[in-house]
Amino acid sequence: MLRNRKRELSFMEINYYILADTSKANVEDTVLISILIKSLPKKQRDIIIMKYIYELSDMDIAKILGISRQAVNRLKNRALNNLRKFFLEEGGHSIG
DSSP states (O other), X not given: OHHHHHHHHHTOOOOTHHHHOTTXXXXXXXXXXXXXXHTSOHHHHHHHIIIIISOOOHHHHHHHHTSOXXXXXXXXXXXXXXXXXXXXXXXXXXXX
């Protein structure tokens, strides 16, 4: 099952039907998040999608990508920092 997920990720695109579902988030927020995620390098983007959209554990992500759990954690943190930096550069406001 984990091997099949790796193949799915290489063909993953944004599901635009999510944009129509306003019960989960404001449409503008959803579009902004999509743009921010697309700004990441591929491996960081894949990890963020697997972690926060598919809700996989770091260990499952590590198995799928063939890297260590520590590498997943490091890439995840780097991706979150990149997202924060890009968001602030584009005029967003710091939350914390």
